[in-house]
Amino acid sequence: MDFFEVIRTQRAMRRLLPDPVSDDEIWQLLDAAIRAPSGGNRQPWNFLVVRDPALKEKIGVWYLDAWQRMYGPAANAMQADPAMARTFRSADHLARHLAEAPVLIIATIRKEMPVTAYPTLGASVYPAVQNLMLAARALGLGTTLTTLHKLHEGEVKELLGIPDDVETMALIPVGRPKGKFAEAARLPVEKVTYWDHWGATKQR
Numbered sequence: 211m212d213f214f215e216v217i218r219t220q221r222a223m224r225r226l227l228p229d230p231v232s233d234d235e236i237w238q239l240l241d242a243a244i245r246a247p248s249g250g251n252r253q254p255w256n257f258l259v260v261r262d263p264a265l266k267e268k269i270g271v272w273y274l275d276a277w278q279r280m281y282g283p284a285a286n287a288m289q290a291d292p293a294m295a296r297t298f299r300s301a302d303h304l305a306r307h308l309a310e311a312p313v314l315i316i317a318t319i320r321k322e323m324p325v326t327a328y329p330t331l332g333a334s335v336y337p338a339v340q341n342l343m344l345a346a347r348a349l350g351l352g353t354t355l356t357t358l359h360k361l362h363e364g365e366v367k368e369l370l371g372i373p374d375d376v377e378t379m380a381l382i383p384v385g386r387p388k389g390k391f392a393e394a395a396r397l398p399v400e401k402v403t404y405w406d407h408w409g410a411t412k413q414r
Contacts (some may be wrong), residue, residue: 211348220344221394223352224304226385231312233347236292240317242345246338247405254322255335258370260314268369270309272362275306280358304354304383311383315342316359316366318376335379342382350383352387355380 240257248254260266281288281298288298307312319335343353359366359381366378405412 216344216348218393219391220347221391222300222354223389223391224300224354224383225307225388226311226352226383227388228310229386230349231384231386236315236384238315238349239342239345239351240264241410242315243338243342246341248334248338249330252322252334254320256376257317257319258316258318259349260316261312263309265369266309266311266314269314269359269366271306272354272365273304273308273359275382276358276361277302279361286384301384304356305358308383311385313384315384316370316378317342317370317380317382319376321375321377322368324325331377332379339382346384347391348384350385350391352389353382353384354389357381357384397404 213333236259240259244253244255281301285298285302288294314334317335317339319331321331339355343355345354357380360378363378366372367374367376372378400411402414403412406408
């Protein structure tokens, strides 16, 4: 599959079929993830693959609780907004069906840096997450990057035996999408790019 087509059509796929995802496919995703750069090439990441239905069910309960706490109060307003309604319905579906995804992959990072460096921890793990998601698109698998589980970080870590010096950074459901891949709506690059000075735009 053409690399630029993968990039153009990789989007959040929150409605997933329960069909199995093979070990070989998961290894391909993870092998792509570890090719990403990290600060000082420390590679401070680990990836936890969750397939056990009982574990997914517990994580799903916490995820739904976090979703309702974060977005429940704004649900009516978001559904009434044409610009937000479709995304809200999709995210709401995921929150109510997370445990049905055949695979959950949790990206973690070892907290090796001083506390003052924590705000930049993502720079050494999110490129790996994006590599994983692009590889999934190339294989026809749907993914989305979620972090709502962090409202129950302690419970998730205890459930999965994650050490205290490791922080979860993303939860990525993986499965075959119910919908079709397509280009997501994005602002034109000319509107978000400046040249030499802030506000100085250029036409192609």
